[in-house]
Amino acid sequence: MSVVAEAKHVVKRYGTITALDGVTLELKRGKIVGLLGPNGSGKSTLIKVLMGFIPPDSGYVSVLGVDPYEHPDIRAKIGYVPEEVKLYESLTPKELFDLAARIRRTDTDKYYRMLETLSNALDLRSKLHNLIGSLSKGYRQKVAIALALLHDPEILLLDEPIIGLDPIVARVFKEILMELKRRGKAILFSTHILELAEVICDRIAIIHRGKIILEGTRDEIVEQARERGALEEVFLEVTGKRGEVEELVKAIREEII
Amino acid sequence: MIGMRDLLYLVKVLYRETAYLMIKSTRPVMSPKDAISKSKRMWTVNILIATVMAFILSLFLIIVFYIPMPESTNVDIETLLRSTTLSYVGCIFLFSFMFSTTTSWVLQEYDLVEPIKPLPLSEDDMRILILLSALIGSIPILIIPLIYSIGLAIRFNSIAVLIIALLYGILTFLLATGISLILTSHIGAKRFAGSSLRINILRALNTLIYVLSMSLIYIFWNFLSRVNIILKHLTSIGSGLEYLAESLLFIYPLSACEGIVSGATGDKMPLHHFVLSMVYLYLAYRVFKIGSRRYWRVLLRPEYIGVELVKPIKGISRWTLDPKIGLMIKDLKMIYRNPRSGYLFFFPLIYSIYLLISFRELVEDPTFLVIYSVITYLILGFLVSYVPYQLLLAEGDNLWLLFASGIRKRDIAIGKSLPVVLQSSIVLTLYSYILSPMGVPATVSFIFTGTFYCTATAIMVSTIWTRTIGPETRMLKMSVPTFLLTLLMQALMAIPHVIVTLLSRILPLFYLRVLFISMLELLIVVIVCRLVLR
Structure with missing residues (x-):
């Protein structure tokens, strides 16, 4: 399996805060990597570095053979869903997709076919010509997902993409990801939902305080999970949060009862 | 309470x-x-x-x-x-x-x-x-x-x-x-x-x-x-x-x-x-x-x-498959739907109506017409050059969308200036009525000169502002040094036009010379934009 994107010993600081502290991660064709970590652990920063939105302070980043920060046009081959979806409220989803297609110079026939398929699959068909401002949060999330998939990208960088989706579309989306994996796409999937990572990811990386503290194949991680009872237990163990959580639960019980 | x-x-x-x-x-x-x-x-x-x-x-x-x-x-x-x-x-x-x-x-x-x-x-x-x-x-x-x-x-x-x-x-x-x-x-x-x-x-x-x-x-x-x-x-x-x-x-x-x-x-x-x-x-x-x-x-x-129900999906024309054109189409739609986001786009159009009313009786003095023509497009150039700034401001916190699609900064700078071509050519065609005593070639030349000049200033200002943005930009900030820099660059671009205008009495075919200057300026600005921005 060829490596299509990689980050090696990447460090990123914001003032005195170290968001990424020597992170190394690889994305391969036909594989889904699940990125797990508590809030503020550096998941979104890592995805933004891979997108070339922000340059690393040190370390090496390569996406499809180039530095994404120096070659922003490579992003036309990446599908990206941000953690917080902001869209043009005075455009319709169709107009937004058209804009992206023009920027990416997507083949018009391919774009049309993808738009037909995805708008039906994601239940967006009836909302294509409504202003985005009038859509609910769930529909906006669907628009962001469709936007990331319309140009049939080589790599998918998804930052908490499931949030806000109804169960039916979430299921469809999982199936879409599995199909894209079969077609050789490389996918990085950041999530809080441990069960989801357990089901769809080939590899799982747990990031905490800007460092990858545990990485392995799904089977390896699941094996550890089985020993501890659940993936959640592995997560709490490696992030050192178990004690903290137990303290909190105790305090809550005492306060409420 | x-x-x-x-x-x-x-x-x-x-x-x-x-x-x-x-x-x-x-x-x-x-x-x-x-x-x-x-x-x-x-x-x-x-x-x-x-x-x-x-x-x-x-x-x-x-x-x-x-x-x-x-x-x-x-x-x-x-x-x-x-x-x-x-x-x-x-x-x-x-x-x-x-x-x-x-x-x-x-x-x-x-x-x-x-x-x-x-x-x-x-x-x-x-x-x-x-x-x-x-x-x-x-x-x-x-x-x-x-x-x-x-x-x-x-x-x-x-x-x-x-x-x-x-x-x-x-x-x-x-x-x-x-x-x-x-x-x-x-x-x-x-x-x-x-x-x-x-x-x-x-x-x-x-x-x-x-x-x-x-x-x-x-x-x-x-x-x-x-x-x-x-x-x-x-x-x-x-x-x-x-x-x-x-x-x-x-x-x-x-x-x-x-x-x-x-x-x-x-x-x-x-x-x-x-x-x-x-x-x-x-x-x-x-x-x-x-x-x-x-x-x-x-x-x-x-x-x-007026929430829309299902409508047939239309494809997009191959001719519009370009980031700059895509950006222009989007911006024109957004200005039309929310004119507050680009009021400088409409302002010169309103001013042209006022100007045409004021100049109901045509003035035929050639010195006045020459000075008037140059002053008009210089002022218009100053005004419309801030249209790209307004359009960048109107992006709000959606710039990530453009960058995530792989757009280059130079395409943003030029794409944000393209509505100015449309706007200035319409406005200058209206203004040109006052110059009609100068004859057709001079009047047509005025429209083109003005459009090139306005586009050049818009691209120049747009290049300066686009340098300050990125995928993480959530709100554009007009800093005093950047604003002063745009003013200085505009003044520099106006100098050749002013000099030629002052010499218009001794220079034959004055209007073709300013047309040439504006074309040259536009070319230089586009080259600078491509060199400065990735």
Whole structure:
């Protein structure tokens, strides 16, 4: 399996805060990597570095053979869903997709076919010509997902993409990801939902305080999970949060009862 | 009911949030701690700047009454009072309108009130909070009536002039902010979601109303500068019309001039002027109340009209498969649907109508025409060069979308300037009517020269601003050094045009030379843009 994107010993600081502290991660064709970590652990920063939105302070980043920060046009081959979806409220989803297609110079026939398929699959068909401002949060999330998939990208960088989706579309989306994996796409999937990572990811990386503290194949991680009872237990163990959580639960019980 | 202290604290928080967004956008690597401390200072600094500006403006208005007039100046005190009062009313109106429109737009567009909505605040509290937040930038303008009325009262030793000037100042402020809030809420309230014939007509009407309202502000300003001429003209026409002229003096803003003249020069309180100013104050308060009520309703509950049902999906033309064209199509759609986001796009069009009315009778003097043609496109170039800035500002926090699609910064810079080609060519074609005595080749050359020049300045300004943005930009910040740099570059680009114009008497085919200069400038600017931006 060829490596299509990689980050090696990447460090990123914001003032005195170290968001990424020597992170190394690889994305391969036909594989889904699940990125797990508590809030503020550096998941979104890592995805933004891979997108070339922000340059690393040190370390090496390569996406499809180039530095994404120096070659922003490579992003036309990446599908990206941000953690917080902001869209043009005075455009319709169709107009937004058209804009992206023009920027990416997507083949018009391919774009049309993808738009037909995805708008039906994601239940967006009836909302294509409504202003985005009038859509609910769930529909906006669907628009962001469709936007990331319309140009049939080589790599998918998804930052908490499931949030806000109804169960039916979430299921469809999982199936879409599995199909894209079969077609050789490389996918990085950041999530809080441990069960989801357990089901769809080939590899799982747990990031905490800007460092990858545990990485392995799904089977390896699941094996550890089985020993501890659940993936959640592995997560709490490696992030050192178990004690903290137990303290909190105790305090809550005492306060409420 | 929330206390005044808490209320002001919340207003301050909203203002800081805006400042924080601007600071983090231009300096994303700044630590949150530094950004917070800087945004705290920005609140104080901005209020201070607005206060100083209002103070200086007031001094300019009042100073004429404190310096001895040269004997050669044949201006009596009443005329002086009338003209300064018109400027006084005009300044308050214009600045209050501008500040209030900008702040209310930012509040609405960035959903800054959203995080406060879940707080246990009553509707009245929310209303006052939103209103104060929208008007906080305009409040320093109230220094103008204070200084102007006190200045007049001391100079003319009259309490009456103090009261009347103060009343007209306050009522103008209320009127301007009220109109601005009505307009903002009108545009923000009705977001037309669908694309049926009815919705398309409503959307077009909505945009038209906004553009016409903008021109009304402009007409109001022009009316103030010409009001004395209009009155003289009316009285000189013939008997009967003097009554019309006299009755016009009781209509705002002329009533302000008459009230202040009467208060300053009369011996006792001019009761009828006082009553009239109170009536206008009440009416202005009503306008303000309508505006504020509509605005806070819109902010809390925007409404979407004409939701679309399933329509066939259309593909896109291969001819438009270009990032620059894509950006231009998107921007034109957004300006059309929300004209507040690009009012500089409409402004020259309104100005061209005024210009054509002013030049009904064609002037045939060749020197005038040459100078006029160059000045026209230089001024237009200056104005429209800020269209890309407005369009970048209108991106709000959606820039990630463009960058995530793989757009290059140079495509953004040029794409944001493309609407200027459309705009300037239409406007210059209208303007060219005045140049028709120069002949067809010179007139056509003028249209092309102006369009090239306007496009070149727009790309240049756009390049400078685009350098400061990135995928993480959430709000564009106009810093003073960057603004000065754009002015300097514009001045440099204007120099060759001015030189050739000055030599137009000795240079044959003057218009072809300026056409060549503008083409060369456009070429250089495009090359610089491609070199400077990745």
